[in-house]
Amino acid sequence: MFPRPIEQTSPATQIMYKVALPIALVIWLFPLLGVALTSLRPASDLAQGNYFGMPSYIAFENYASVFTQSAIGQYILNSFKLTIPVVIGVVALSTMTGFALGIYKFRYNMVVFFIFVAGNFVPFQILMVPVRDMTVNLGLINTTTGLGLFHIAFQTGFCTLFMRNFIKAMPFELVEAARVEGISEIRIFWYIVVPLMRPAIAALSVLVFTFVWNEYFWATVLTTSASIQPVTAGLNSLNGQWIAQWHLVSAGSIIAALPPVLMFFLMQKHFIAGLTLGAVK
Amino acid sequence: MSAYWKSNQRRLAPWLFLFPGMVMFAIYVIIPIFQSMWLSFYDWDGLGAKTWIGTANYVELFDDDAFTTSLWNNVIWLVMFLLAVPVGLLMAIFLNQTVRGIRIYKSLFFFPFVISQVVVGLMFAWFYAPNFGLLYQLTEFLSGTGIAVLADETYVNYGIIVAGLWPQIAYVMILYLTGLNNVAPDQIEAARLDGAKGWKMLWYVIIPQLRPATFIAVVVTIIGALRSFDLVSIMTAGGPYGSSRVLSYYMYEQALSEYGYRMGYGAAIAVVLFGIMMIFISGFIWKMWRDETER
Numbered sequence: 001m002f003p004r005p006i007e008q009t010s011p012a013t014q015i016m017y018k019v020a021l022p023i024a025l026v027i028w029l030f031p032l033l034g035v036a037l038t039s040l041r042p043a044s045d046l047a048q049g050n051y052f053g054m055p056s057y058i059a060f061e062n063y064a065s066v067f068t069q070s071a072i073g074q075y076i077l078n079s080f081k082l083t084i085p086v087v088i089g090v091v092a093l094s095t096m097t098g099f100a101l102g103i104y105k106f107r108y109n110m111v112v113f114f115i116f117v118a119g120n121f122v123p124f125q126i127l128m129v130p131v132r133d134m135t136v137n138l139g140l141i142n143t144t145t146g147l148g149l150f151h152i153a154f155q156t157g158f159c160t161l162f163m164r165n166f167i168k169a170m171p172f173e174l175v176e177a178a179r180v181e182g183i184s185e186i187r188i189f190w191y192i193v194v195p196l197m198r199p200a201i202a203a204l205s206v207l208v209f210t211f212v213w214n215e216y217f218w219a220t221v222l223t224t225s226a227s228i229q230p231v232t233a234g235l236n237s238l239n240g241q242w243i244a245q246w247h248l249v250s251a252g253s254i255i256a257a258l259p260p261v262l263m264f265f266l267m268q269k270h271f272i273a274g275l276t277l278g279a280v281k
Numbered sequence: 282m283s284a285y286w287k288s289n290q291r292r293l294a295p296w297l298f299l300f301p302g303m304v305m306f307a308i309y310v311i312i313p314i315f316q317s318m319w320l321s322f323y324d325w326d327g328l329g330a331k332t333w334i335g336t337a338n339y340v341e342l343f344d345d346d347a348f349t350t351s352l353w354n355n356v357i358w359l360v361m362f363l364l365a366v367p368v369g370l371l372m373a374i375f376l377n378q379t380v381r382g383i384r385i386y387k388s389l390f391f392f393p394f395v396i397s398q399v400v401v402g403l404m405f406a407w408f409y410a411p412n413f414g415l416l417y418q419l420t421e422f423l424s425g426t427g428i429a430v431l432a433d434e435t436y437v438n439y440g441i442i443v444a445g446l447w448p449q450i451a452y453v454m455i456l457y458l459t460g461l462n463n464v465a466p467d468q469i470e471a472a473r474l475d476g477a478k479g480w481k482m483l484w485y486v487i488i489p490q491l492r493p494a495t496f497i498a499v500v501v502t503i504i505g506a507l508r509s510f511d512l513v514s515i516m517t518a519g520g521p522y523g524s525s526r527v528l529s530y531y532m533y534e535q536a537l538s539e540y541g542y543r544m545g546y547g548a549a550i551a552v553v554l555f556g557i558m559m560i561f562i563s564g565f566i567w568k569m570w571r572d573e574t575e576r
Contacts, residue, residue, distance in 0.1 A: 001377070001464075001466060001469065002374070002377070002461060002464060002469055002482065002483070002486075002487050003374055003377065003378075004478075005378065005379060006378045006379075006380060007379075007380075017378070017380070018380065021380075021383075021386055024375070025386060025389055025390065028390060029389065029392065029393075030408075031401075031404040031405055031407070031408050031447070032392065032393070032396075032404060034404070034407060034408060034415065035403070035404045035407055038407065049413065051413045052415075093301055093302040093305060094302065096298040096299070096301065096302060097298065097299055097302035097303070099298055100294070100295040100296070100297075100298035100299045101295075101299070103295075104291070104294065104295035106292070106295050109295075110570070110573065110574075112299065112303070114566055114569070114570060115306075115311065116302075116306060117566065117569065118562055118566055119306060119310040119311060121500075121504050121558065121562045121565070122310070122314060122555060122558065122562070123507065123508055123529060123551065123554045123555055123558055124508065124510070124529070125510075125528070125529050125532040125533065125547075125550070125551040125554060125555075126313070126314050126317045126548075126551040126552065126554070126555040127309070127310060127313040127314065127317070128317075128532070128533070128536065128537070128547075128551065129313075129316075129317060129320060129327075129536055129544050129547060129548055129551075130312070130313035130316035130317055130320070131309060131313050132537070133327075134308075134313075149305075149309070150309050152305060153305035153306055153308065153309030153310060154306075154309060154310060156302050156305060156306050157306060157310065160302065184290060185290050185291065185294035186294070189298070210395060213397070214396070214397035214398065214399075216397065216398060216399050216510075216511045216514070216515075217510050217511065217514075217533075220514075221533075221537065232397050232399045235399050235400070235403070236399060236514070236515060239403060239515070246407060246410075249403055249407070250403075250407070253399075253400045253403045253404065256397065256399070256400055257395075257396045257397060257400045260395050260396070260397070261392070261395055261396065264388075264392075264395040265388070268388055272391075272455060272459070275452070275455060275456070276455065276456060276459040
């Protein structure tokens with residue numbers, strides 16, 4: 001193990017390490033802690049310039065007023081309406097593409113695979129004008145469907161890479177044995193491979209949920225109205241309305257960040273596996 | 282029909298499974314790249330007729346100070362952003378222990394990556410805010426005059442980049458933590474017996490074994506740096522006086538904001554950014570291709 005385990009060092013070093021850990025964490029999360037504390041500070045404190053002293057009381061009402069005075073509830077709902085179908089769509093498409101590229105040896109296998117990988121890295125701006133134009137022509141501009149379709153297509157790139165690598169690491173003998181038994185390819189996919197891919201599907205679902213929930217650029221390009229926009233774009237327009245009302249901005253930020261954060265803590269193992277497995281094994 | 286399927290299914294099945302994903306990806310990702318390239322030779326407001334103007338958009342870019350500023354800022358982003366790799370490695374080394382509660386520490390250190398860049402931008406905007414912002418007060422305490430980072434043309438880029446580094450370092454850290462987990466323990470023991478420790482051990486034994494993690498870390502960091510849009514849009518909207526624009530944001534401004542609808546000009550900016558990124562993307566793909574075919 002590197003570095004040398006702290007248990008093998010002198011007691012003084014061990015104590016120093018244990019003291020350094022929480023200090024480092026507080027410094028690291030400073031912006032987050034500051035915003036979390038500000039979100040619980042009454043507006044009157046901020047008005048009097050009491051930004052960092054003791055708050056006169058804990059102002060949970062900031063959260064209540066964010067919900068009553070702004071459309072944040074609607075934005076959150078929009079985000080869920082967008083994100084959940086996208087996760088399902090992406091997982092469905094990439095399980096199939098990953099299966100095709102991971103199991104079969106055919107002539108253009110690698111070319112197709114690397115097109116997916118490369119497409120995943122391109123800057124969004126080179127897609128912006130044509131995608132927006134197409135969405136307008138399909139009558140899907142400013143709809144959840146229009147935005148969702150783009151996300152499904154784009155995320156399929158990364159997810160194909162991930163699924164294909166996962167399937168490649170699976171024992172191929174299972175597929176061969178099934179073929180000897182005369183089982184059709186479609187049944188092999190559905191009854192043999194998909195059940196084995198459950199961990200990969202879980203990991204991708206968590207990741208795609210977080211990516212799409214947090215996505216901002218396409219939300220501003222393809223949606224405009226408060227009844228459709230996801231919470232990232234919504235938060236930006238609320239920030240414009242709440243100029244310098246930091247107690248509201250903070251509370252709104254915390255609310256918007258909460259779903260992916262909860263998702264991360266509940267599904268931590270899958271999340272980390274998803275981020276690293278596609279690459280570092 | 283079914284007889285044909287039965288005898289050829291091994292040949293047909295992969296294309297059947299690829300079909301929906303490939304169609305979606307082609308429509309939304311691959312074809313638009315070429316459409317943008319084509320569009321960059323036109324003058325178009327997004328509604329009326331397109332006028333062919335040849336390379337006029339690109340010629341205009343040369344004399345456009347805003348474009349030069351954006352391009353230069355992209356270079357600053359790229360160089361500064363790569364700091365995420367060594368810093369992430371150091372943090373991973375710091376946290377690669379087995380003391381009680383370390384797992385919670387690791388997830389809390391990873392936290393910034395889970396939060397949307399919009400929220401990260403707002404958090405740092407609060408941190409940098411003039412008058413009451415912590416950084417402003419700190420600089421005021423140290424030098425007498427506070428610095429409002431986001432309103433200052435000298436510091437604004439660095440201020441935004443630091444905000445971007447925060448989640449990026451967390452990501453690199455998690456890549457390296459996984460990498461450190463997989464470093465061969467026997468090699469470390471052997472090196473220890475040979476008297477290697479500290480920096481020497483890190484440089485000659487550990488880092489070479491972390492190469493796969495380093496590769497991914499560099500890839501995601503370079504791509505992340507060149508894609509930066511969210512933070513610029515949230516924290517400064519390119520200001521003050523356009524000094525924090527990057528290509529991605531300038532393109533958006535030209536093509537789709539209150540400044541106008543110059544789709545062709547925007548497409549030309551996007552093509553330049555795409556060209557820059559393609560240099561790196563081809564490098565990554567070339568390396569991945571080599572690894573795959575060597576197996």
